[in-house]
Amino acid sequence: MNENEKNQLMQSSQLLHSFFSVNKNIVRIVQNIAVENDLTVPQYTILMIVIHSKEMTQKKVGEQSFLPKSTLSQAVDGLVRLGLLERQQVVGNRREMNLIISEKGERYFKDIHLQNGGIHELFQAAIKPLSNMQREELLNMHLQIAKNLEAYQTTQGDEMK
Amino acid sequence: MNENEKNQLMQSSQLLHSFFSVNKNIVRIVQNIAVENDLTVPQYTILMIVIHSKEMTQKKVGEQSFLPKSTLSQAVDGLVRLGLLERQQVVGNRREMNLIISEKGERYFKDIHLQNGGIHELFQAAIKPLSNMQREELLNMHLQIAKNLEAYQTTQGDEMK
DNA sequence: TTATAATAGTTCCAAAATGAACGGTTCATA
DNA sequence: TATGAACCGTTCATTTTGGAACTATTATAA
Numbered sequence: 001m002n003e004n005e006k007n008q009l010m011q012s013s014q015l016l017h018s019f020f021s022v023n024k025n026i027v028r029i030v031q032n033i034a035v036e037n038d039l040t041v042p043q044y045t046i047l048m049i050v051i052h053s054k055e056m057t058q059k060k061v062g063e064q065s066f067l068p069k070s071t072l073s074q075a076v077d078g079l080v081r082l083g084l085l086e087r088q089q090v091v092g093n094r095r096e097m098n099l100i101i102s103e104k105g106e107r108y109f110k111d112i113h114l115q116n117g118g119i120h121e122l123f124q125a126a127i128k129p130l131s132n133m134q135r136e137e138l139l140n141m142h143l144q145i146a147k148n149l150e151a152y153q154t155t156q157g158d159e160m161k
Numbered sequence: 162m163n164e165n166e167k168n169q170l171m172q173s174s175q176l177l178h179s180f181f182s183v184n185k186n187i188v189r190i191v192q193n194i195a196v197e198n199d200l201t202v203p204q205y206t207i208l209m210i211v212i213h214s215k216e217m218t219q220k221k222v223g224e225q226s227f228l229p230k231s232t233l234s235q236a237v238d239g240l241v242r243l244g245l246l247e248r249q250q251v252v253g254n255r256r257e258m259n260l261i262i263s264e265k266g267e268r269y270f271k272d273i274h275l276q277n278g279g280i281h282e283l284f285q286a287a288i289k290p291l292s293n294m295q296r297e298e299l300l301n302m303h304l305q306i307a308k309n310l311e312a313y314q315t316t317q318g319d320e321m322k
Numbered sequence: 323t324t325a326t327a328a329t330a331g332t333t334c335c336a337a338a339a340t341g342a343a344c345g346g347t348t349c350a351t352a
Numbered sequence: 353t354a355t356g357a358a359c360c361g362t363t364c365a366t367t368t369t370g371g372a373a374c375t376a377t378t379a380t381a382a
Binding site for chain 2 (some may be wrong): 332333334349
């Protein structure tokens, strides 16, 4: 392994670690907010996604949140029992479920945001020092990296039955 | 909320999502590699860190891996029982533990890498399309974002620091 | 010195997360 | 339509996780 390769590997390691580092912080903040409001992390995640569009299928929430569907199902169940969310069959497709924020859910979520700004505001503050162009490039690089990693999995890692 | 603010929030949301997206892929790859080799994710993570320097305190591994110390302790315990790692008190400080890769551990890890390249190589491939300057900027932006997020540590940071 | 606080790691166990199997629904093809 | 595959969500059982309390050691203060 020559010098150049060694440098490449080191840069790669640092970059990987930096992803972990940012992510650890995001997860920690999300967890704090969730716990303070008697929600689990998946539950708060779901609320964040659903509140955005007021109505959304469970399937779409799964795609956006990357939660395994059993986790998703149970988390939704809890939210419904808390009265924060309502389940409703999609008209014309009895397989899918629409998730709708209830009155109570909306109030609940708004209160969370008043308390501590919520993850979106905190994150927004954290990226504020970056220029608009930097933010755009960051997004593009992430999307590309995600795509590349995804490609590997479907190519090599599909020993699923 | 005016147009500009709305755009800012949207960009922020996308960026946050892109972090989740990359991270989900990294975690899934790590998980696949770990499971294929009868290790848990924390265990594989620990091996990756320790192999790098052959010898390292448990404390340092905690700082680098971001694992809660109870998780870390149990994972290390498993690795020791598998004979892949050895515990050794730090000379001059009986509180700290040195973690040392055993012969068997080194072989084990090398085999993993031969099988599928390991996460480092895969990740390296995923960032290959980026220019060197882009990679540097990406790293810098991540470090900055992590630092900014770190500032929002709630008073009760009973993990490690 | 002694007392108190901080640190590293372990243990315990309740809570959280999730893989696998399943039930009902829709789609594709004949 | 019939059949089989694919899909969406749920349930169940099991594993994983991580907070809190604990032991042992070291650091700091009085």
